Amino acid sequence: MPYQPGNKAIIKLIIPLFLIGFIFAGCDKAEREFYDGMGKKPVYASAEELRDIKNEAPQPIIQSGTIYLSDTLLFILERHKGIHVFNIADSLNTVNLTFLKIPAISDFTISGTVLYADSWKDLVVIDISKLFQITEAGRVTNVISPPLFPPDYEGAFECVDESKGGVVGWDEVYLESAKCRTF
Amino acid sequence: MMKKHIYFALFVLLVSGCAKDAAYDDGAVGKSGSITRFAVFQHYMYVLNQNEIQTYDIQDKAHPALIHRLPTDYGLETITIYEGTVFVGSTTALYLLDISTPAEPKILSKSDRVADIGFTGCDPVAVKGNYAYSTIKIIENACGFISAESALVVYDVTDKTDPNVVGTYPLSMPNGLGYQGNYLFVCDEGTDQLEVFDISDPTAVKTTSYGYAITDPFDLIVDGQRLIVSSKTDFLILDISDVAQIRKVGQITK
Numbered sequence: 496m497p498y499q500p501g502n503k504a505i506i507k508l509i510i511p512l513f514l515i516g517f518i519f520a521g522c523d524k525a526e527r528e529f530y531d532g533m534g535k536k537p538v539y540a541s542a543e544e545l546r547d548i549k550n551e552a553p554q555p556i557i558q559s560g561t562i563y564l565s566d567t568l569l570f571i572l573e574r575h576k577g578i579h580v581f582n583i584a585d586s587l588n589t590v591n592l593t594f595l596k597i598p599a600i601s602d603f604t605i606s607g608t609v610l611y612a613d614s615w616k617d618l619v620v621i622d623i624s625k626l627f628q629i630t631e632a633g634r635v636t637n638v639i640s641p642p643l644f645p646p647d648y649e650g651a652f653e654c655v656d657e658s659k660g661g662v663v664g665w666d667e668v669y670l671e672s673a674k675c676r677t678f
Numbered sequence: 679m680m681k682k683h684i685y686f687a688l689f690v691l692l693v694s695g696c697a698k699d700a701a702y703d704d705g706a707v708g709k710s711g712s713i714t715r716f717a718v719f720q721h722y723m724y725v726l727n728q729n730e731i732q733t734y735d736i737q738d739k740a741h742p743a744l745i746h747r748l749p750t751d752y753g754l755e756t757i758t759i760y761e762g763t764v765f766v767g768s769t770t771a772l773y774l775l776d777i778s779t780p781a782e783p784k785i786l787s788k789s790d791r792v793a794d795i796g797f798t799g800c801d802p803v804a805v806k807g808n809y810a811y812s813t814i815k816i817i818e819n820a821c822g823f824i825s826a827e828s829a830l831v832v833y834d835v836t837d838k839t840d841p842n843v844v845g846t847y848p849l850s851m852p853n854g855l856g857y858q859g860n861y862l863f864v865c866d867e868g869t870d871q872l873e874v875f876d877i878s879d880p881t882a883v884k885t886t887s888y889g890y891a892i893t894d895p896f897d898l899i900v901d902g903q904r905l906i907v908s909s910k911t912d913f914l915i916l917d918i919s920d921v922a923q924i925r926k927v928g929q930i931t932k
Contacts, residue, residue, distance in 0.1 A: 556930070559908045561716075564899045565708035571908060586904065586915040586928030604716035604723065605708050609739045611716060611723060618725070620740050633740040640728050 530673040535645040535652035538664035545598045545615055545661045548631050553591035554579065565605050568592075568626075574601060574646065575663045578612075580626065595621070595629055599661040601641065613639045615661030644677045651676045710758075711897035711908065712802035712854040717757045717764070722780045724764065726754035731766065733781060746782055748775075760805035763838060767801035767812055774838045786838045802897075804855050804862065808836040809844075809880035811862055813852035828852055830864060832880055844881045849873065854897030856905075861886075861921050863905060865895035872898075872907060874921055890916055890924045 556579055560572030567584035578595040595610070597603075597619065603612035608624035609632065620633035643655040645665040654675040655662055710717070715726035723742065725732040731754070733746035753769030764775035764783060771790050775783040803812045810833040830852065832845035850868020857863065860878040872895055874888040894910040903919040904927070915928035 556911045556913075558910055559896055559913070561714045562711035562897050562899060562906070562908045562913070563708060563714075564710075564901055564906060569906060569913070571913065581913075581930070583906070583915060583928070589915070589928055589930060591930065602715045604710060604714065604718055606718045606723070606736065606739065609736075611718075611736075611742070613725070618734070618742060618744075620742060622740075633742065635734075635742055635744060638727075638732065638744055639725075642728075 530651035530676065531671050532651070532669065533667060534650055534670040534673055535648060535665040536668045536670065537645075537653060537655050537659075537662045538666055539660040540598045540615075540663040541660045544663075545617075546631070547596065547598060548614075548619065548621060548629065549596050550627055550629055551577070551594040551596045554594045561602050563603070563605055570603070570605065570610075572600065572603060575599060578603060578610075593627055595623075597621070599641065599663050613641070615639070615641055644675070649677055709899050709901070711899050712758065712804055712856055713756050713897045715754065715757060717759050719759050719764075719777060720780055722777075724757055724759075724783065726757055726766065728752055728754065730754075731757075731764075731775070731783060733783060735781065748783055748785070750785075756802040758803050758805065763805075763835075765803040765805055765810060767803045769801070772801070772803065772810070772812060772833065772841065774835065774841065776838070787841055789833065789841050789843075802854050804857055805835070806857055806877070807880070808834060809877075810835045810841065811855060811857070811877070813849065813855055813864060815851055815853065828868070830855075830862075830875065830883070832883055834881070845883050847875070847883060847885065853895065854908075856898050856900045858900045858905075858918060861888075861918075863898055863900070863918075865892075865898060865907065867894050867896070870894065872905075872916070872924070874924075886921075888921050888924060890914075890926070 560574050563570040569581040569583045571579040577597045580592045582590040582592055597612050597614055599615035600612050610621040610623045612619050616637050616639050618635040618638055622630050622632040645652050651673040652675050653673050717724045721737040723734040723736050729750055729752040731748040734742040735745050736742045756767040758765050764777055766773040771788050773788050774786040776786050777783050801812050801814050803810055812831050815828045828849050830847040830849055833841040834844045835841045850866050853865040853867055855864045862875040862877045864873045866873050870893050872890040872892055874886045876884040876886055892909055896908045899906045905916040905918045907914045912930055914926055917925050917927045
């Protein structure tokens with residue numbers, strides 16, 4: 496199969512299993528139409544829950560993402576969940592200050608006292624001038640295309656049903672008749 | 679003689695003006711790691727959205743306006759801006775964009791890396807002068823065989839419409855990168871090491887025996903003589919004032 500731009504994305508997008516044998520005819524793996532067994536299942540947040548942007552108590556880092564240094568404040572992304580904020584003015588005594596809860600976040604940046612983040616399909620503007628009392632200052636709806644598959648994962652998963660809300664995580668569960676898979 | 683003095687005074691004024699600006703920028707604008715899909719330039723923000731580069735006007739900070747969408751191939755992963763040029767790393771290519779009209783970025787070049795199918799990559803870019811340094815992490819191909827083609831790639835970007843690869847240096851599983859002076863720091867998740875390269879001659883980058891052992895390093899930010907390195911569940915602060923003797927000066931207070 497010759498290389499075509501965007502092939503990787505095609506692979507990463509949701510491919511009904513019955514097509515896989517066709518697309519990957521060159522591979523050794525044999526695939527069935529549906530999958531029963533361990534795999535990933537989306538965890539949803541409702542439209543209302545997605546808008547629950549607020550401060551929470553400092554939390555340990557589970558899996559870090561984007562990092563951003565604003566003066567002496569270090570911001571560290573926790574995918575799907577929010578942003579950890581540390582004060583690193585004193586290297587010997589860094590302080591975990593607060594956690595900015597931003598449901599379904601995957602990336603962010605900062606301009607002055609304004610933080611821009613994606614949150615499922617929206618771009619949200621968060622006023623961080625009061626770091627311990629953040630507020631949503633603005634929102635552009637329906638501009639982001641979030642990935643509809645589990646990150647850094649290879650295997651079967653339950654297809655995302657967007658009518659249930661936004662995806663804020665993936666659970667490892669026993670799947671029955673799963674129709675989606677990543678490679 | 680008098681003239682010379684005046685020139686000198688003007689020169690000092692100019693230089694001090696520049697230094698002040700640079701310091702102001704560092705403090706107010708902040709610094710991102712090398713792995714991010716968001717970047718702010720003047721009163722515009724660029725967002726990588728799978729297969730397009732979005733431009734938002736953020737003059738009114740609380741009300742961003744999506745004013746431009748530039749279509750690209752799928753797989754956009756990292757963006758960095760260096761001296762008015764946007765560098766975008768995707769899973770298949772390095773894009774250079776002209777933002778002389780920031781509201782309408784234009785593709786200057788697209789350097790396809792591998793004419794192969796089904797690899798995934800992670801490819802942050804750091805730029806210094808006429809050279810761009812990019813790490814490529816190839817985890818697996820479509821059939822599930824591990825590939826060992828991860829590397830640091832050096833591009834000569836003097837001609838922004840036609841970057842040329844001038845060097846490729848093998849790495850295990852590289853992630854974020856950044857530089858200070860003539861030293862390039864690369865997070866290598868495969869060797870659990872912060873690797874240090876000598877880039878004083880960008881066309882003949884040298885590996886060094888310097889470095890620092892870190893479990894699963896992910897990304898980094900150079901902050902003066904400090905290097906902030908994030909790992910999967912932690913971050914470290916390293917003193918890099920002497921790269922031959924990098925030492926830890928801080929980490930998360932648990």
